[in-house]
Amino acid sequence: MNTHFIAIGGSAMHNLAIALKDKGYQVTGSDDAIFEPSKSRLEKKGILPQEMGWFPEKITSDIDAVILGMHAHQDNPELAKAKELGLKIYSYPEFLYEQSKTKTRVVIAGSHGKTTITSMILHVLNFHQKDVDYMVGAQLEGFDCMVKLTQDNDFMVLEGDEYLSSPIDLRSKFLLYQPNIALMSGIAWDHINVFKTFDDYIEQFRRFVASITPGGVLVYNEEDAEVVKVVETAENYFRKIPYKTPEYEINNGQVYLKTEMGDIPLSVFGAHNLLNLEGARHICHTLGIMDEDFYDAIMSFKGASKRLEKVEREDKGILYKDFAHAPSKVKAAVKAFCEQFKNEKKYGFLELHTYSSLNPVFLEQYDHAMDGLEEAIVFYSEDALKIKRMDPISPDLIKEKFKNENLKVFTNAEELHAYWETLDKTNGVFLMMSSGNFGGLDLTK
Structure with a gap:
């Protein structure tokens, strides 16, 4: 498959480009500025643009998919050429859906905690050598790339962001994934430049819940009043699994999770991280990971990049x-x-x-x-x-x-x-x- 990225240097975009290159796709791209670490990582894979800028001549009729990043503008000359040629133009999340529509999609959403919860899930699955496709918003220990796409894996774990999909697709990203299994960690007004009122913002989460596939699963934070309202007013059918902050204690600076299997020492701290951990445990359970195996793995989780x-x-x-x-x-x-x-x-x-x-x-x-x-x-x-x-x-x-x-x-x-x-x-x-x-x-x- 021949793909071209408009704004290839973005944090999310360059990881997707690398994942497609690893999958055997033909990958090209453009950007007006690319910074580290994107620059070195793209160069290592041989897909760093030779010069910065936008070049409509790169857009040819043999391109199967143009992937448009948020950094580009609506009047981007490469985008205009792609439209002129009638090429298929995808936003980042739209293309991820295309890559995962035959898989079981697990989408982690929320104003806060989604990166950490996604990271915890992937850490546990990796610890037990359970191979899945994924997209996460932080660099994780033991993972080379923030995106993985294969032909064979049955599951894909996606961090679901409520921000806009692309300059020409103003839907929230997570509305494109149609999750089979979802988690909602919390709702607190953000992105005021896009969602002018709190109700505008909450509406995105109502739509997200409505997008869960029939008979799917929603794991949700029952301590967040706004989340509970969204869940209780949902009209579609799905299984509801609430979670809350588990019992824990701190002894001499060490955090211990209180469980039926005894006290579990952790490498992270903070009530919000314990709450995140409990959400991750429920998601892992739906993926076939028993509690004992979850706790065995989570002890070595040291946190997502730049999260405490x-x-x-x-x-x-x-x-x-x-x-x-x-x-x-x-x-x-x-x-x-x-x-x-x-x-x-x-x-x-x-x-x-x-x-x-x-x-x-x-x-x-x-x-x-x-x-x-x-x-x-x-x-x-x-x-x-x-x-x-x-x-x-x-x-x-x-x-x-x-x-x-x-x-x-x-x-x-x-x-x-x-x-x-x-x-x-x-x-x-x-x-x-x-x-x-x-x-x-x-x-x-």
Whole structure:
């Protein structure tokens, strides 16, 4: 099969391109900018574009599938040529469905926790040498690529994202997968630039539940009121399996899961991760993994990349980084950190740089998000606001919305870095929350 990727350099797109190359497909692609690690990984497979830019002449009638990434625009010249030739144009999720429509599809959805839950499931299956196809949004230990596609596997595990599918397909990604087995971890308003109201956002999850195949299975978090409402009002037929936070305890910094088989030591911490683990256990059970085998495998799960991930520092200071930027994720990460490190001085740094997180209306969602930390710091770039053509935000407004008078607010990266240099990294514990890099801050030094 001859495939061409428009915007091949994206995190998800380049992994799909690699998976298709490994499957034996002919793969080409274009992009106007490709960064690491995508660049090196594509180069290693021999599918890195020779030059950056868009080249309509690459689009020829012998291409079987054009795969369009979100980074491209509606007026992309390669997209225009593909339309002119009448080629089949797929969004990323649409193509994944085409690759998995004869398989049992397991889709993990939710505003938070979906990457970790998907990662836990794949870790357990890999531990027991159960081969499945998959797509996950984080690099996992023991996995070379975030996407795997085969001819023979019976199951495909998909991380289901509620964001838009492509510039010309404005459906939420997870609406294209039609799951046989699904999980919903939680609903907390996100992507305000696309879903203008909370009800608009919830509607995507209503549609997701409605897309479960007849007689399918939905594993859902019964502790989330919004999830429960969506499940209870669903009109289609599927089997419902609720889950909740399991019993656990912390002894000398070690988390133990309380089970009928005894106390199970874990390599992750935080109530939200224990909740994620319980959801993963139920999904694994539907895939034929017994509890004893699940616990045997999950003990060695160390977390998904950038999800409460410990950073090895030169000075041996204790520092964790987390992808958290949405309010619900920040609150969960801070709560877990404070519970795990009760006796240490706790520093929490949060970078706001997404469209939603910099929107004054959405900032209300961050109320008390940094409570429990001895030192709480929020950073956002005034330059980022200008680039996004957004109005300036005052530090006082940030403090007001976070409902935290002791919050330190930085709007200049150099000033943030100078403050960072004054801190003794071996006297206290540090939680760094961002989907960016705090203006180039090196967390290892």
